[in-house]
Amino acid sequence: MDSKRRIKNFSFIFLVLVLLTSLGSVSATGILASPGGFHLKMTAPQTYQGTLTVENIGSNTLNVTIDKKRLQMDNVNLLFSDVGIATWISVNQTNFILAPNQKKEVQFTVSVPSNVNYYDAMGALVVRGYPVNQTTSQSNKNLPTMQVQQVPEIVVPITVGLPGQIIESLQLKEHSAPSFLFNFMTGSFVYHVKNNGTVYANMTGNIALKGWFNSHNVTFNGGVYPDDQYYLNTSWTPGIWDFGIYDAKTTIKYGRYSPTQTLTTDDTIFVFPVWLIVLIVLGVTVWVVRKKDIKSPIKIKIEKK
Incomplete structure (x- = not known):
């Protein structure tokens, strides 16, 4: 995996999914970018030139x-990398200063190479605004100064659709499932898939x-772009009346628009009932008490008149 890749929090994934459904503006604290995403239909080779407007909507000067x-x-996870569609994108100006309420139009170009074999691809422009001279310093005579900055960040997706051969191919690389559960104990199912095709799955x-x-x-459910990997995660919690051996058959259907291909896998899960444990404990306790003839410390005496 590329050493420059880094994992973001899941909250950013939700942000990106929202952006994919809208072409309006998108903002973070102190910074705004519009449009909120680019959806391109291109041929290979072809060049697209676009404009992203960045605005400082905060009260501090930003280094963007x-x-x-x-x-x-x-x-x-949300994962950034510098390969694939990232090499097709060029930005005219990658660093500039924005005063409060100031806007700037940034030109960028998407150039599709002639040998590309993707039908669908997804990139992004990641916009960050670093406050200028707005840091929190903590110092000690014996320690170096530490500076902490709060940096707003915006992810502007660029999705590209390309003509070419449509190949739908999804590989189940590995999966995990629980083999033993108690009642009310949640078990996780994880399916690691890779898209070996040319279209979004x-x-x-x-x-x-x-x-x-x-x-x-x-x-x-989920979705994965060509040459990308995805972790499908779900869970199951047995109820009070679930016990014994369960056959877990997983079916994953996939396709660009509608399911056309299928992956399957089988697992076996044993569910041990909690109530049976309680009965066993009670039974053993009663047996021990009777065997040792343990008398109750509480005596009740009834007198007849």
Whole structure:
């Protein structure tokens, strides 16, 4: 994995998903960028020139930086990298100063190479605003000065659709499932998939749990771009009446627009009932008391008149 990649918090993933559905402006504390995303339909080779407007809506002067990244995400992490579509993007000005209420238009270019084999790709412009001379300093005579900055950050997605051969190919690299559970104990299911195709893969999954007396269905979904990896995560918590051996058959259907391909896997889960443990403990306790002839410390005496 590229050494320059870094993982962001899940809260940023939700932000990006919102941005993908809107072309309006997007803002963070003290900074605003518009439009909020770019959806491009291009041929290879082809060049697109766009403009991103950055505005300082705060009260402090900001040192603004703009980075171009390839965007990879799942339902846990948001991952930036400098490969793939990141190499297609060039930004005219990546660093500038913005006074309060000042705007700046930044030109960028997306150049699709002739040998690209992706049908769908996703990149981003990452805009950060560093407050100028607004730091919190903590000093000690024997320690160096430490400066802490609060930096607003905006992720502006760039999705590119390219003509070419449509190949839908999803690989289940590995998965994990619980093998033993108690009642009310949550078990996690994790499916690590990789998109080896050329198009975006929409995924819908279902875990069919069939036990001796009960059956359950757990659903989940996600999506992954070509050459990216994704972790599908879901969970199941057995109820009070769940016990015994359960067959867990997972079916993951995927496709660019509608499910056309299927991945399957099977697991076995043993659910041990909590109430049985309670009965065993009570039974052992009664047996020990009777065997040792332990008398109750409380005596009740009834007198007849």
